[in-house]
Amino acid sequence: MSEKLLVTVGPHHHAPDTVARIMWEVTLALVPAFLVSLYVFGGRAVVVTLCGVLGAMAGEALVQAVFQKKPLTLADGSAVLTGVLMAFCVPAALPWWTAFIGGFAGIVFGKQCYGGLGHNIFNPAHIARAILLASWPVYMTTWLKPGVATGWIGPLPDGVTAATPLGLMKETLRNPDLMHSLAASGTTALQHTFHELQIGWTDLLTGTIGGSLGETGKLALLLGGIFLLIRHHITWHTPVTMMGTVFLGTLLITRDPQMAFFHLLSGGLFLGAFFMATDMVTTPMTKVGHLIFGFGCGAITLLIRFKGGYPEGVCYSILIMNAFVPLIDRFTVPRRFGEVRAPAQEVKA
Amino acid sequence: MLNTRTFSGGLHPPDLKTTGGAAIIPLPPPKKVVIPLSQHIGAPGKPLVTVGATVEKGQPLSEPNGFVSAPVHASIAGKVVAVGNFMHPFGIASTAIVIEGTGEPEPPLSPVATDGLSLPDEEIKKRIQAAGVVGMGGATFPTHVKLSPPASKPIDTVILNGVECEPALTADHRLMLEEPDKIISGLKLVMKVLKAKRGYIGIENNKPDAIRLLDEKLRGEENLAVAPLEVKYPQGGEKQLIAAILDREVPSGGLPMDVGVVVQNVATAAAIHDAVFHQLPLIERVVTLAGSCVKNPGNYRVRIGTPVNEFIAAAGGLKPEVPLAKVISGGPMMGLALFDLAVPVIKGTSGILCWSAQEAALRPETTCIRCGRCIEACPMRLLPQRLKTLVDHQRWAQAYELGILDCMECGCCAYTCPANLPLVQSFKLGKKVVFAERKREADAQKAKGK
Ligand code: SF4
Ligand code: SF4
Numbered sequence: 042m043s044e045k046l047l048v049t050v051g052p053h054h055h056a057p058d059t060v061a062r063i064m065w066e067v068t069l070a071l072v073p074a075f076l077v078s079l080y081v082f083g084g085r086a087v088v089v090t091l092c093g094v095l096g097a098m099a100g101e102a103l104v105q106a107v108f109q110k111k112p113l114t115l116a117d118g119s120a121v122l123t124g125v126l127m128a129f130c131v132p133a134a135l136p137w138w139t140a141f142i143g144g145f146a147g148i149v150f151g152k153q154c155y156g157g158l159g160h161n162i163f164n165p166a167h168i169a170r171a172i173l174l175a176s177w178p179v180y181m182t183t184w185l186k187p188g189v190a191t192g193w194i195g196p197l198p199d200g201v202t203a204a205t206p207l208g209l210m211k212e213t214l215r216n217p218d219l220m221h222s223l224a225a226s227g228t229t230a231l232q233h234t235f236h237e238l239q240i241g242w243t244d245l246l247t248g249t250i251g252g253s254l255g256e257t258g259k260l261a262l263l264l265g266g267i268f269l270l271i272r273h274h275i276t277w278h279t280p281v282t283m284m285g286t287v288f289l290g291t292l293l294i295t296r297d298p299q300m301a302f303f304h305l306l307s308g309g310l311f312l313g314a315f316f317m318a319t320d321m322v323t324t325p326m327t328k329v330g331h332l333i334f335g336f337g338c339g340a341i342t343l344l345i346r347f348k349g350g351y352p353e354g355v356c357y358s359i360l361i362m363n364a365f366v367p368l369i370d371r372f373t374v375p376r377r378f379g380e381v382r383a384p385a386q387e388v389k390a
Numbered sequence: 391m392l393n394t395r396t397f398s399g400g401l402h403p404p405d406l407k408t409t410g411g412a413a414i415i416p417l418p419p420p421k422k423v424v425i426p427l428s429q430h431i432g433a434p435g436k437p438l439v440t441v442g443a444t445v446e447k448g449q450p451l452s453e454p455n456g457f458v459s460a461p462v463h464a465s466i467a468g469k470v471v472a473v474g475n476f477m478h479p480f481g482i483a484s485t486a487i488v489i490e491g492t493g494e495p496e497p498p499l500s501p502v503a504t505d506g507l508s509l510p511d512e513e514i515k516k517r518i519q520a521a522g523v524v525g526m527g528g529a530t531f532p533t534h535v536k537l538s539p540p541a542s543k544p545i546d547t548v549i550l551n552g553v554e555c556e557p558a559l560t561a562d563h564r565l566m567l568e569e570p571d572k573i574i575s576g577l578k579l580v581m582k583v584l585k586a587k588r589g590y591i592g593i594e595n596n597k598p599d600a601i602r603l604l605d606e607k608l609r610g611e612e613n614l615a616v617a618p619l620e621v622k623y624p625q626g627g628e629k630q631l632i633a634a635i636l637d638r639e640v641p642s643g644g645l646p647m648d649v650g651v652v653v654q655n656v657a658t659a660a661a662i663h664d665a666v667f668h669q670l671p672l673i674e675r676v677v678t679l680a681g682s683c684v685k686n687p688g689n690y691r692v693r694i695g696t697p698v699n700e701f702i703a704a705a706g707g708l709k710p711e712v713p714l715a716k717v718i719s720g721g722p723m724m725g726l727a728l729f730d731l732a733v734p735v736i737k738g739t740s741g742i743l744c745w746s747a748q749e750a751a752l753r754p755e756t757t758c759i760r761c762g763r764c765i766e767a768c769p770m771r772l773l774p775q776r777l778k779t780l781v782d783h784q785r786w787a788q789a790y791e792l793g794i795l796d797c798m799e800c801g802c803c804a805y806t807c808p809a810n811l812p813l814v815q816s817f818k819l820g821k822k823v824v825f826a827e828r829k830r831e832a833d834a835q836k837a838k839g840k
Contacts, residue, residue: 063759377642
């Protein structure tokens with residue numbers, strides 16, 4: 042009976058989740074939003090996403106094989122996920138090679154530089170976006186009009202670009218003459234924006250508006266978010282506080298419920314709140330930490346949208362809050378069981 | 391009956407309990423038993439017999455060596471064939487007495503029945519120690535010591551632990567169903583000795599039949615009650631049990647008696663009854679045998695000292711078609727993997743799990759992704775991820791400050807970690823080193839003071 046027995050320290054069994062499973066399931070949760078972008082932006086959405094993913098995988102493979110001489114971990118899905126997320130927060134009109142560079146740079150400068158998976162401070166997809174925005178600002182602000190055929194790659198035909206709702210809103214508010222005439226005709230800035238872009242509330246929900254590749258399909262993103270909640274890969278704390286802060290903050294600033302809904306449903310808030318601000322590696326580890334993080338992201342998003350130069354602030358708000366994570370973690374250490382109520386007993390000599 | 395309660399943290403591993411319906415089967419005495427002198431926390435007893443001696447069933451083989459010590463007894467009648475070093479289930483060799491049975495039919499132990507509750511407290515404790523009763527939930531702390539708290543720590547509540555939160559184990563469950571009166575009697579004895587005012591029997595909600603039965607039996611007993619508990623691991627941890635039932639937190643580094651509580655396992659309570667009412671020594675216990683390699687999974691009454699392989703054989707053996715990969719003594723969360731099946735069943739053995747390669751499959755370690763699941767799961771509310779890093783970097787002082795000594799090695803963190811990090815392994819090592827460092831520092835302080 043005494044063959045070789047396996048001897049390990051307990052626990053002897055294990056929850057089914059692995060790092061790879063989590064990464065692939067988060068990627069899966071992005072599929073509905075991807076289908077929406079396919080419908081809204083056509084073939085370019087596929088090309089940009091694919092190139093982003095390939096770039097990320099190439100970056101990961103290059104660093105691991107050439108510099109670290111370690112076995113490749115492409116199968117764990119984390120590079121693929123970074124590639125997809127990067128693609129989701131850039132315009133679908135981006136040239137394919139720019140997307141490739143984005144994915145590549147995100148992995149190399151956003152993740153591997155810090156020591157690889159688990160060690161990076163900033164969300165690699167957002168690092169990639171920041172690098173692209175600094176390098177190719179025009180490409181990064183050329184938004185496709187929803188539902189217009191533009192082919193798969195190559196130069197864009199004329200007349201296929203349009204402003205994003207947030208962009209147009211900002212321009213409108215900044216144009217005193219326009220605001221004046223709008224006021225005279227009894228139109229709000231919101232009505233003007235909707236009218237100019239020929240969209241309505243349903244478009245904000247379904248995603249048939251201009252914007253980054255994967256951020257427009259709010260309902261689809263919500264679906265993915267609910268999946269992640271059910272699978273316990275995220276908790277409600279970050280998304281709810283982040284979106285709640287933006288919603289209530291807008292309500293407080295504008296005193297207009299319609300504007301509050303507009304800011305909730307525009308830009309990258311859903312994508313950021315469900316998929317970026319919940320990235321495990323770059324956000325706090327406890328639930329209290331999540332609440333603080335979500336609130337901070339929401340507050341900075343508001344600040345940028347209302348006071349800053351950019352129409353949208355989700356990406357930078359998350360990057361800024363990423364930097365505070367060590368601090369948040371330090372101040373949200375749970376009270377230990379049996380702590381406080383009595384001092385630790387000294388070891389008896 | 392109280393309302394359902396629980397503690398913070400913890401998790402829900404699959405319960406794997408397939409033998410809850412299997413009544414306890416007493417196994418015949420084995421041909422040979424190996425009885426380690428050390429089956430408890432504290433000093434091993436001093437042997438009383440030498441090779442060649444003939445021993446009766448139930449005869450003491452050792453005498454306690456100091457207060458925190460317990461004797462062991464012959465679990466079969468026969469001849470002492472060896473006194474020497476034998477492998478212990480904990481993976482170390484230790485002194486054990488080997489008895490070969492006579493093979494003759496056993497006369498029953500003559501139980502001298504006394505009304506234990508009318509005995510003086512000192513006599514009760516003496517009988518408990520003489521019977522070699524130790525904590526049978528796995529911790530194996532000598533019971534009479536737990537029943538002798540210093541006068542400065544009055545005990546108001548006794549909790550019997552019938553939680554059995556480890557997956558796969560059902561021995562306590564069956565005992566509660568089959569010997570509820572003994573358990574209740576044991577509880578009353580403990581309460582009498584400690585002058586405790588209230589007694590609870592904590593049972594997880596996955597054993598509704600046991601809850602119902604004991605609740606019925608306790609009807610009319612004003613100061614005794616069943617406390618149903620949410621099914622959550624490690625609900626049976628002493629500190630978690632006390633927190634759930636009484637909402638009291640045992641201080642870090644402290645003991646249940648610091649908050650006026652003593653916890654005893656239900657099997658221990660039954661053994662206390664036998665020891666006090668019948669002066670029966672602890673020579674057998676109920677062990678769950680389970681796992682996909684086992685032919686007849688179930689709950690068996692096994693003599694202490696029965697080698698694990700003989701226990702398995704006596705219970706019907708293993709399935710030839712399922713190769714054995716891992717044998718665990720105890721539960722899947724905190725049990726010990728056995729390296730050798732010649733080691734004996736001891737007083738703290740609650741289960742033997744025989745797992746196939748599929749059940750025992752290991753998963754490769756990857757990288758921590760800071761998911762925070764370990765923090766969420768830790769019933770002691772520690773930071774396992776941080777502690778692991780500190781141990782890896784040998785930052786012992788910081789590990790101490792973050793409470794590594796509070797870690798109860800329950801395994802929740804490692805169970806849930808998607809990166810499969812060997813967290814518990816780290817903490818076992820870390821605790822040893824931190825403890826040694828603290829002791830060294832304290833000694834140095836003392837030397838300086840002189
Ligand atoms: S093994 Fe220790 S650190 Fe891990 S969950 Fe249990 S008590 Fe917490
Ligand atoms: S559960 Fe594992 S992967 Fe998650 S934070 Fe803890 S140690 Fe890291």
